[in-house]
Amino acid sequence: MSIALTAQDISRAITRISHEILEKNTDSNAITILGIPTRGADLALRVANSIYEISALKIPVGALDVTLHRDDLRIRPPRPLMETSVPVEGVEGRTVILVDDVLFSGRTIRSALDALGEVGRPARVQLAVLVDRGHRELPIRADFVGKNIPTSLSQSVKVSLLERDGLDEVAITEAM
Amino acid sequence: MSSKIILKCVSIAGDSPVDIEITDQLITFIGKSTATDGTQMDCSGLVALPGFVDLHTHLREPGRENSETIATGSLAAARGGYVAVSAMANTLPVADTAAIVEQVQNIGSALGLVDVFPVGAVTKGLNGSELSDIGSMAASKARVRVFSDDGNCVSDPLVMRRALEYVKQFDGVIAQHAQEPRLTEKSQMNEGSVSATLGLKGWPAVAEESIIARDILLADMIGARLHICHVTTRGGVEIIRWAKARGMSVSAEVTPHHLLLTDESANTFDPIFKVNPPLRTEDDVEALRAALADGTIDIVATDHAPHPVEDKECEWESAAFGMVGLETAFSILYTTMVATGAMTWARLADVMSVAPARIGRYENHGQSLEVGSPAHITLVDPKGQVTVDRDELVSKSKNTPFHGMNFQGTVVATIFNGRFTHRVGE
Amino acid sequence: MRHLLSISDLSKDFALEILSTAHELSRISEGGTKKLPTLRGKTVVNLFAEDSTRTRISFEAAAKRLSADVINFSAKGSSVSKGESLKDTAQTLQALGADAVVLRHPASGAAHRLAQGRWISGTVINAGDGTHEHPSQALLDAFTIQRHLCDSKGDLAGLHIAIVGDILHSRVARSNVLLLKKLGAMVTLVAPPTLIPFAWESWGVNVSHDLDAVLPTIDAVIMLRIQKERMHDLYFPSSREYSSLFGINAERANLMKSHALVMHPGPMNRGLEITAEVADSSASVVVEQVANGVSVRMAILYLFIAGNQEG
Numbered sequence: 054m055s056i057a058l059t060a061q062d063i064s065r066a067i068t069r070i071s072h073e074i075l076e077k078n079t080d081s082n083a084i085t086i087l088g089i090p091t092r093g094a095d096l097a098l099r100v101a102n103s104i105y106e107i108s109a110l111k112i113p114v115g116a117l118d119v120t121l122h123r124d125d126l127r128i129r130p131p132r133p134l135m136e137t138s139v140p141v142e143g144v145e146g147r148t149v150i151l152v153d154d155v156l157f158s159g160r161t162i163r164s165a166l167d168a169l170g171e172v173g174r175p176a177r178v179q180l181a182v183l184v185d186r187g188h189r190e191l192p193i194r195a196d197f198v199g200k201n202i203p204t205s206l207s208q209s210v211k212v213s214l215l216e217r218d219g220l221d222e223v224a225i226t227e228a229m
Numbered sequence: 230m231s232s233k234i235i236l237k238c239v240s241i242a243g244d245s246p247v248d249i250e251i252t253d254q255l256i257t258f259i260g261k262s263t264a265t266d267g268t269q270m271d272c273s274g275l276v277a278l279p280g281f282v283d284l285h286t287h288l289r290e291p292g293r294e295n296s297e298t299i300a301t302g303s304l305a306a307a308r309g310g311y312v313a314v315s316a317m318a319n320t321l322p323v324a325d326t327a328a329i330v331e332q333v334q335n336i337g338s339a340l341g342l343v344d345v346f347p348v349g350a351v352t353k354g355l356n357g358s359e360l361s362d363i364g365s366m367a368a369s370k371a372r373v374r375v376f377s378d379d380g381n382c383v384s385d386p387l388v389m390r391r392a393l394e395y396v397k398q399f400d401g402v403i404a405q406h407a408q409e410p411r412l413t414e415k416s417q418m419n420e421g422s423v424s425a426t427l428g429l430k431g432w433p434a435v436a437e438e439s440i441i442a443r444d445i446l447l448a449d450m451i452g453a454r455l456h457i458c459h460v461t462t463r464g465g466v467e468i469i470r471w472a473k474a475r476g477m478s479v480s481a482e483v484t485p486h487h488l489l490l491t492d493e494s495a496n497t498f499d500p501i502f503k504v505n506p507p508l509r510t511e512d513d514v515e516a517l518r519a520a521l522a523d524g525t526i527d528i529v530a531t532d533h534a535p536h537p538v539e540d541k542e543c544e545w546e547s548a549a550f551g552m553v554g555l556e557t558a559f560s561i562l563y564t565t566m567v568a569t570g571a572m573t574w575a576r577l578a579d580v581m582s583v584a585p586a587r588i589g590r591y592e593n594h595g596q597s598l599e600v601g602s603p604a605h606i607t608l609v610d611p612k613g614q615v616t617v618d619r620d621e622l623v624s625k626s627k628n629t630p631f632h633g634m635n636f637q638g639t640v641v642a643t644i645f646n647g648r649f650t651h652r653v654g655e
Numbered sequence: 656m657r658h659l660l661s662i663s664d665l666s667k668d669f670a671l672e673i674l675s676t677a678h679e680l681s682r683i684s685e686g687g688t689k690k691l692p693t694l695r696g697k698t699v700v701n702l703f704a705e706d707s708t709r710t711r712i713s714f715e716a717a718a719k720r721l722s723a724d725v726i727n728f729s730a731k732g733s734s735v736s737k738g739e740s741l742k743d744t745a746q747t748l749q750a751l752g753a754d755a756v757v758l759r760h761p762a763s764g765a766a767h768r769l770a771q772g773r774w775i776s777g778t779v780i781n782a783g784d785g786t787h788e789h790p791s792q793a794l795l796d797a798f799t800i801q802r803h804l805c806d807s808k809g810d811l812a813g814l815h816i817a818i819v820g821d822i823l824h825s826r827v828a829r830s831n832v833l834l835l836k837k838l839g840a841m842v843t844l845v846a847p848p849t850l851i852p853f854a855w856e857s858w859g860v861n862v863s864h865d866l867d868a869v870l871p872t873i874d875a876v877i878m879l880r881i882q883k884e885r886m887h888d889l890y891f892p893s894s895r896e897y898s899s900l901f902g903i904n905a906e907r908a909n910l911m912k913s914h915a916l917v918m919h920p921g922p923m924n925r926g927l928e929i930t931a932e933v934a935d936s937s938a939s940v941v942v943e944q945v946a947n948g949v950s951v952r953m954a955i956l957y958l959f960i961a962g963n964q965e966g
Contacts, residue, residue: 118679121693121721121957130962133672134679139686171688425852428763428787428829433853498764499771542761542772543741546785 057202057210060221063183066199067096070181071103073197074150075110082148082176087117089165090135093153095214096183098150113140117151117172119164139172149175150197154212156182159193184223186210232647233267239277242599243574249277250632251604254647259600272608274430275641278578280312280605282585282594283555284375284404284482285458285530288314288345290336292321293328297535299333302555303342305533305624307650310607310640313586313594314343314533318350319380325350325361327369334371335448342650346591349373351392351403355381360392367399374590377404379458382440384410389444393453400482402454402588407440407465408432417545419492421509424542427495429545432507434462441465449477456588457481459504459532461506463516470525480588482530483517486552490630500541500548501630504534521580522571528584531558535626553624557631559607560615563638565610582607604647613639631646658770659780659959661788662833670837671810673954674798680847680957681950684720694723697960700753702728702744703782704760708943709921710782710791713758717952723960726751741765753777755960763826776961786824792920793830795951797838799944800875803916812839817869819845819901820879820928821890823852827920828879832858845869846901849890861883865903867910875916878903881928894927904930908938916940 058066078084088097094116101114118135151165162180169178181197186204204210204225211224234251241259247263258264288302297305299316306314316333318324325332330347337345349366353359355378366373376396383389383405392403413436418424420431436567441457445468449454451458460466460481469481486504494502497549502508520526534551541548562581566572578597586595596602616635619627643651658664665673683691699718703711711727718725728748741760748756755778758766765787770779783789797811804814816835822828822844835842836859843861844851851862863869870876881901883894891897908917917929917939925931934941 121683121691126693126961128962134676136679137683137686167692171683171691172686196829420853422854422857425854425857426829428785428824428826431853497771498767544760544765544768546762546764 054221054224054226056222057184057225058200058223060215062200063221063223066183067099067103068126070197070199071100071107074100074181075104077179078148082146083142083191084112084150085140085142085144085175086112086114086150086152087169087198088114088143088152089161090116090118092212092214092217095216096154097152100181113142115140117165117168119161119168122164122167124160124164130165137168142192144169144173146176147176148200149178150181151178152181154183155210156185157188158195159191162193163191164182183212184210233264233643234647234649235262235264235267235269236272236277236606236608237262237269239272240510241277242578243276246273248501249598249606251606251644251647254604256598256600256602256604264434270642274612275608275610276574276606277456277598278609279582279595279598280607280645281310281435281559282312282313282580282589282591283458283531283533284315284528284585284589285318285379286314286533286555287319287535287551288316288333289320289535290333295537299336299345299591300340301623301625302533302535303337303340303345305553305555305622306343307613307643307645308640309557310559310609310643310651311555312343312605312607312643312645312650313346313591314555315346315348315375315589317379318348319378323350323354325353326356327362327365327371330366330371331369336551341646343645344591344594345506346375346589347371347373348379348404349376351376351378351383352388355630357381357383357385358388360388360395363392363395363401367401374399374401375404375456375588376401377406377458379404379406382406382408384412384440385444386447388449390447393448393451393455397451397453400454400590402456404456405444406442406459407437407444407456409436409440412436418495419509420548421492421510423492423495427498429495434464437462437506438464438468442468445469445472445477445479447482455479459484459487459506459530460517460520461477461487461509462513463635466516466520466525470520473525480527480584481525482528483521484525484530484532485554485558485631488514488517488521488565489561493547494630498545500543500545501552503545503548503550504552505550518565518571521566522576527580528588529558529562529580530585533624534623535625536628541588541628551628553622553626553629556622556624557617557629557636559609559640560636560638561631563609563611564636568637604644606644607640608642608644610639610641611637613637613641615639658766659790660766660770660779660781662790662793662830662837665837667810667837669833670794670797672959673794673951674801676954676958677794677798677947677950680953681947684950690720690722690944692722693957693961694718694721697723697754698724698726698752699723699755699757699956699960700728700748700751702756704746704758704765705783707759707783710759710810713945713948714782714952716949717956721953721956726753741769742772742774744771745769745772748777749775751871753847755780755956757782759783761785764909780955780959783826786826786829788830789826790830791948791952791955792827793834795944795948796831796877796918796920796957797834798916798951799940799947800916802947803940804874804914810838810843811835814840814874815843815872816840816845817845817873817876818879819866819876819903820899821850821881821885822846822856822879823850824881824885827877831877832860836860843869843873847891847897855921866903866907870907870910872914873911873915874913875918876903877918877920878929879920880924898927902928902930905932905936908933908936911938921945
């Protein structure tokens with residue numbers, strides 16, 4: 054097992070992503086941040102807080118569960134649903150920033166786009182991820198990346214967050 | 230040319246092994262045989278019992294030949310060790326006249342596999358209100374002595390009284406299917422905690438017990454013979470025990486399935502377990518076993534009730550009531566009663582042969598195996614093991630609840646009138 | 656978990672999972688999402704051999720909101736009067752490629768027979784079999800209670816629920832007793848003795864014949880529909896007497912705690928077991944039960960069917 058990101062790395066990445074979001078979105082479209090549960094939602098909150106610290110802008114933040122839109126439902130037993138909470142400002146005509154912890158095949162994000170489509174019609178959608186580990190199976194790319202970590206398919210990426218797992222860390226392990 | 234069979238080294242009802250010689254239709258010698266002619270059978274390890282007599286069998290012919298015929302029923306009986314069966318009257322048409330009972334007997338005797346003794350209906354067409362031609366049936370060639378509306382209860386007390394009085398003239402017996410109809414309308418299974426949970430209409434024990442009590446008192450007052458079919462409850466057993474202690478005349482039967490299965494089996498909703506009277510509780514099973522052992526219950530009777538697949542492959546409420554039983558009766562009895570030590574071989578012979586023959590007045594049957602007795606013999610292997618397979622049953626219908634179950638004690642051969650009607654390995 | 660035949664098939668955890676899934680689904684649909692792709696390509700057959708518009712529509716709506724294809728097979732009357740038709744009907748459904756059969760049937764145990772018979776390879780969901788069980792009704796009742804009276808993730812420990820009416824013939828009562836107890840609630844059955852099953856003691860419930868004494872102690876009361884025809888089988892002398900002893904009216908409703916819910920699986924006999932006034936009062940959640948039924952049935956369909964391998 055190796056540590057790809059330490060707590061400090063994660064903190065810096067979030068700060069950098071927050072700056073990049075602000076730089077990229079200078080037009081008048083309001084932003085809504087939606088994290089994909091579970092850790093994507095945790096990170097979304099951190100990003101929103103970080104943006105507030107930098108700019109005093111209060112960006113609405115929420116969570117978007119994608120379980121019901123997954124394309125692998127037939128292959129696995131049904132998973133429990135996570136919480137979806139869309140802030141009152143909604144998504145209509147706004148810039149939605151999806152936040153997830155790890156970008157891998159891209160299928161989760163594809164499901165998220167479908168789930169988002171049921172909620173409303175954003176003006177545009179951007180994607181922020183803490184880690185991009187490669188091996189895309191669909192034409193999906195992130196707009197904001199904490200760190201690019203090339204991995205092999207036999208490895209797994211484990212993201213731990215303080216508020217959920219007791220520490221901040223991204224670790225790479227070999228499969229058994 | 231006379232036919233001869235020598236059974237070598239067989240234990241008669243559990244005694245030390247001897248040889249039995251059978252010439253034509255009689256037992257002609259018991260001891261150490263020196264005969265060299267005839268068919269010799271090595272019976273080491275086997276036990277010989279008087280041929281089994283079933284006092285309660287449904288052969289379905291005439292009228293329901295899709296379930297069973299007298300021919301297929303006779304084959305099943307022979308395979309189960311039976312040399313005599315009592316064909317219940319709830320056929321189509323109902324056996325309520327001399328002509329029908331003679332016809333049934335003729336078919337049975339032409340086949341020559343078992344003695345088929347027709348049971349006469351108590352009431353015309355089983356209508357419960359008018360007596361059938363009881364006297365004519367008794368006087369017919371079939372010499373009917375057992376009368377029963379089984380399937381139905383003779384519930385009208387006045388009709389039961391008259392029937393009991395009437396059969397006295399020829400030493401007949403009324404075999405009652407005890408079921409108070411008003412308490413059991415559309416009932417599906419025993420009324421108890423299982424029926425409450427499953428939402429199936431209950432068949433309360435009291436519906437059986439109240440008729441047993443009533444009829445025992447009637448029979449006692451009249452001085453007639455009463456036989457209670459398929460007793461299933463502790464309460465019923467206690468009433469019969471009370472009656473016998475007072476010297477009242479009553480005989481009672483229990484089925485093999487009521488000695489083993491309970492209403493818990495209905496939890497599967499599989500109607501293979503649907504039967505009338507229904508399977509009851511563990512406590513009832515215990516009481517029935519004790520009663521069979523101590524003589525409160527006189528006999529085992531199969532209530533062999535064949536039904537075609539479509540009548541059991543459906544939901545419980547639409548399914549027919551009944552189980553086949555001729556081919557599994559001995560194994561169940563041996564496993565539950567003899568192997569456990571509750572019953573001796575002598576008692577088993579009594580409940581499976583001697584007592585049923587006596588109640589039915591079948592003079593040629595139920596005799597102990599002695600020189601001069603008719604050669605009706607059932608050979609069993611107390612160490613034999615069997616896993617019941619419904620597809621191996623020779624009965625036309627395969628509705629057995631015992632499929633896949635293991636039992637100890639098997640019927641190896643049946644001799645009827647001095648000839649093998651069943652022999653394993655043939 | 657292959658089939659949903661009886662509440663006793665569910666562990667407590669799985670029952671709570673069904674409820675929390677329903678909770679999430681109802682929030683999604685309140686949020687405006689009308690359709691989810693989750694069961695796209697799956698075929699759900701509603702095999703209703705007994706009249707029931709409301710349950711069938713509820714299952715149909717649930718299946719359609721998950722993008723499943725729905726086929727309604729109404730086989731009531733003489734064609735499904737004998738069980739041989741259950742087998743024949745089932746084999747027809749198999750030929751149609753049903754991923755799931757939602758079965759309502761007048762015979763207790765029909766769903767079990769369909770599941771055991773192995774005539775179909777799909778999932779069997781019991782939508783009410785005779786007087787035996789109605790699992791989705793119990794789940795939506797528990798869901799309704801949970802929404803009003805406790806934390807949405809939690810069980811029903813500490814709550815006291817009464818079920819009033821023809822318990823003997825009620826599949827709703829049987830499923831509710833099993834589920835409410837599984838979730839930790841205390842249950843009291845209220846009915847005349849003729850309508851309480853013999854051997855109720857094995858159910859672990861209380862039994863009372865005094866509705867007025869029970870109402871002040873409960874957090875929710877489930878009123879069951881009473882069929883007037885039962886009078887002819889001597890279960891009670893008259894509808895009037897039944898109403899006066901066991902019906903809920905405004906006076907009785909006032910005996911209840913202020914937070915207590917009045918529930919009814921429907922259809923209601925207004926004026927018999929429940930007065931119009933109580934049915935339409937603020938304590939009554941009858942209309943909400945119907946809406947909750949769709950979310951709960953969506954949860955059931957999702958959890959039981961979504962993971963099934965294709966044919």
